[in-house]
Amino acid sequence: MDIATHVFSALYQFGDAFAFLVLSACGLAVIFGMMGVINLAHGEFIMCGAYVTAATVHAGLPLPLGILAGTIVSALVGVLVELAVIRHLYDRPLDTIVATWGLSLIATQGTLIMVGSTMAGVGTPFGSFQVGDYSYSIYRIVLFCSALGVLAALYALFNWTRFGVLARATIQVPHMAAALGVDTRLIYSLTFACGAGLAGLAGGLYAPTMTLVPTMGATFIMEAFVTVVIGGADVFLGTAPAGGLLAIVKSGMTSWQGQLFGQIGLLVAVIIVVRVLPKGISGFVLRERT
Amino acid sequence: MSKSVLRGLRAAALTGTLVLGSSIGSQIALAAENPIKMGVLEDQSGDFAAATIGKVHAIQLATEEINKAGGIMGRPIELVPYDTQSDNTRYQEFMRRVLQRDKVDVVFAGFSSASREAYRPIVDQFNGFAFYNNQYEGGVCDGHMIVTGAVPEQQFSTLIPYMMEKYGKNVYTLAADYNFGQISAEWVRKIVKENGGKMAGEEFIPLGVSQFSQSVQNIQKAKPDFVVTLLVGTAQASYYEQAASANVNLPMASSVNVGQGYEHKRFKPPSLKDMYVTTNYIEEIDSPKSKEFYAKFKAKFPSEPYVNQEAENSYLAVYLYKQMVERAKSTKREDIRKVIAMGDVCMDAPEGKVCIDPKSQHMSHTIYLAKVGADHSISFPKTWEDIKPYWLGEAGCDLTKKDPMAQYTPSNPPPKP
Numbered sequence: 251m252d253i254a255t256h257v258f259s260a261l262y263q264f265g266d267a268f269a270f271l272v273l274s275a276c277g278l279a280v281i282f283g284m285m286g287v288i289n290l291a292h293g294e295f296i297m298c299g300a301y302v303t304a305a306t307v308h309a310g311l312p313l314p315l316g317i318l319a320g321t322i323v324s325a326l327v328g329v330l331v332e333l334a335v336i337r338h339l340y341d342r343p344l345d346t347i348v349a350t351w352g353l354s355l356i357a358t359q360g361t362l363i364m365v366g367s368t369m370a371g372v373g374t375p376f377g378s379f380q381v382g383d384y385s386y387s388i389y390r391i392v393l394f395c396s397a398l399g400v401l402a403a404l405y406a407l408f409n410w411t412r413f414g415v416l417a418r419a420t421i422q423v424p425h426m427a428a429a430l431g432v433d434t435r436l437i438y439s440l441t442f443a444c445g446a447g448l449a450g451l452a453g454g455l456y457a458p459t460m461t462l463v464p465t466m467g468a469t470f471i472m473e474a475f476v477t478v479v480i481g482g483a484d485v486f487l488g489t490a491p492a493g494g495l496l497a498i499v500k501s502g503m504t505s506w507q508g509q510l511f512g513q514i515g516l517l518v519a520v521i522i523v524v525r526v527l528p529k530g531i532s533g534f535v536l537r538e539r540t
Numbered sequence: 541m542s543k544s545v546l547r548g549l550r551a552a553a554l555t556g557t558l559v560l561g562s563s564i565g566s567q568i569a570l571a572a573e574n575p576i577k578m579g580v581l582e583d584q585s586g587d588f589a590a591a592t593i594g595k596v597h598a599i600q601l602a603t604e605e606i607n608k609a610g611g612i613m614g615r616p617i618e619l620v621p622y623d624t625q626s627d628n629t630r631y632q633e634f635m636r637r638v639l640q641r642d643k644v645d646v647v648f649a650g651f652s653s654a655s656r657e658a659y660r661p662i663v664d665q666f667n668g669f670a671f672y673n674n675q676y677e678g679g680v681c682d683g684h685m686i687v688t689g690a691v692p693e694q695q696f697s698t699l700i701p702y703m704m705e706k707y708g709k710n711v712y713t714l715a716a717d718y719n720f721g722q723i724s725a726e727w728v729r730k731i732v733k734e735n736g737g738k739m740a741g742e743e744f745i746p747l748g749v750s751q752f753s754q755s756v757q758n759i760q761k762a763k764p765d766f767v768v769t770l771l772v773g774t775a776q777a778s779y780y781e782q783a784a785s786a787n788v789n790l791p792m793a794s795s796v797n798v799g800q801g802y803e804h805k806r807f808k809p810p811s812l813k814d815m816y817v818t819t820n821y822i823e824e825i826d827s828p829k830s831k832e833f834y835a836k837f838k839a840k841f842p843s844e845p846y847v848n849q850e851a852e853n854s855y856l857a858v859y860l861y862k863q864m865v866e867r868a869k870s871t872k873r874e875d876i877r878k879v880i881a882m883g884d885v886c887m888d889a890p891e892g893k894v895c896i897d898p899k900s901q902h903m904s905h906t907i908y909l910a911k912v913g914a915d916h917s918i919s920f921p922k923t924w925e926d927i928k929p930y931w932l933g934e935a936g937c938d939l940t941k942k943d944p945m946a947q948y949t950p951s952n953p954p955p956k957p
Contacts, residue, residue, distance in 0.1 A: 259757060262753070263757065266751070266753040266754075267753075270751055359585060362585055362589065366843070367589045367590040367593055368590045368774065368845060369806075370805070370808075371781060371806055371807045371808050372808060373781070373807070373808030376785075377785070378785060380787075383760065384757055385760065385788070387753075387785035387787075389785055390753060458781070459781050459782055459785065460778040460781065461774045461777045461778050463589075463590060463774040463775075464585075464589075465586060465587050465589075465774065465775075466750075466775070468587075468775075469748055469749070469750040469775045501754065504754040505757070505758070508744065508755075508758070509717075509744075509749055509754070509755060510717060510744060510745075513746055513749070
């Protein structure tokens, strides 16, 4: 086997791990970074996106539209959750942990009771391609590109649009923004919906590759939280480099010693980063800048 | 701080489940006095629920049939079910509860081997009597337990030689990383070596892992002739879809997949193409007994997604218990074990005839080799009738003489007298 095969295989595994980390974490990072709310129901928004995607595909929609439907439904559910629960707890950030955790239990158990213990999968599209001795799934490349696309879209949204400016103003000095006529409650609602929609998007994108069960959100949660924890409060300066760093550690360790060591490596990396950079990667970058 | 709050909430959530559980129990309970109480600890939620809800339903079905026909010695069966939530600590909690507070006569409990080993010491400690109605890695030599599921000498001694003859001698094992996967992989290693093959590789996957790109590549690198998949839980089942989309295209062999998690129904064809499974029951088995059982099951639970081998194991276990109690004229464990020691506790189950082996208190089974086709239809290239759970007895476990209350493996056999 030649060098090129090895290089491609390493890049592919890195891209695959990066996509999973970034897509899992983006929604969580937006809600935590912009609003300071730790959303323990994040996995269930992912599950919601995956279920809606699968259901609409079974009903006859093509997959991209199914994923879009999953994203939109999750965002709408996010709006409802924000109005009903989160809105009343902005002054009590620790209580939002408990509230969202309760929501996640209700969502998991409710799905189990209403939809059943499993849902039929939709099948992975696009087939495979061959490089050297290995064959790879094309859809995994799509996932990697989607992760990059999501990061780019978020950057554009928060930096180049009016909503982005208002959102950042609201997050920095809420009462000042309100005094200048910004409807801060609306901004919070939309930001939460944005985070929930991103979770739904992750669920929709991964729905064709995974088991669809009520507990599927739990398999994203660990990766999502470690990425946000070491990334810190900023989506672009935090989540993206954190995803890159952890993807290198995880894919490297997994290819060297298997899945168990991949997970151990991931957690050790998190401990080291949090110890060295208590405010995460983005905290470190922002301090350097000022 | 948040941790203690979480714990409180968890306790509250648990109480909710308990209330729910006991209300189901009282529905089933008949008004008759002095029922025989049967604890049912199975995962009705969590990662294993897809494979285990059917077990609870099968127990309910058998109980209803028996109660309609007059119960056991005129006493109705009363179920005491708890949802163990795919969580080992729940098993320990509820096992103490059914034995100490509910004072049940018998407990039907457990899916994963980790959960069985979590509750087994409690059954031993309180001198309880438990049925483990699940296929597993074998080796439990414990007088307090009856195992109705299949074991490696029944599932692997049939499957692995068949696969090696058909596809080749290079074998790769992909197994869940806990006692079931580790000990089953040891069995695979042993049988592959005995048949002159070699292990192309082995990987153990932590429970709950759902991303398999690297494992897929490791398998392609090792170039095996077939892959033994011993993946457990719904998260790990994502492997098939991911391997198929990367075009791994290798035959697979398993003792747990299809027969437990009906992956061929859940995933889109052809991701499970050329999967071979040895199982003592799945709903596709085409015999009059099997069809009758399937029809009864579907009549009572029309929305049941699949009737799997553990559902059948649980169903026949209730009838075996009835037979043993009626012959012993007692629900006491020691009296029942005297009946087992006679060596003729048998019944015509949906799979065919099954008997309890007195030495190990495991079951003989009819083993069906199920093959998944490209369209995910099931065919049965081979059937082995009356395969005995011989390993424990041959290795030196004899519960009619001595009860060591231990689990043995090929590398850790019972001590020689």
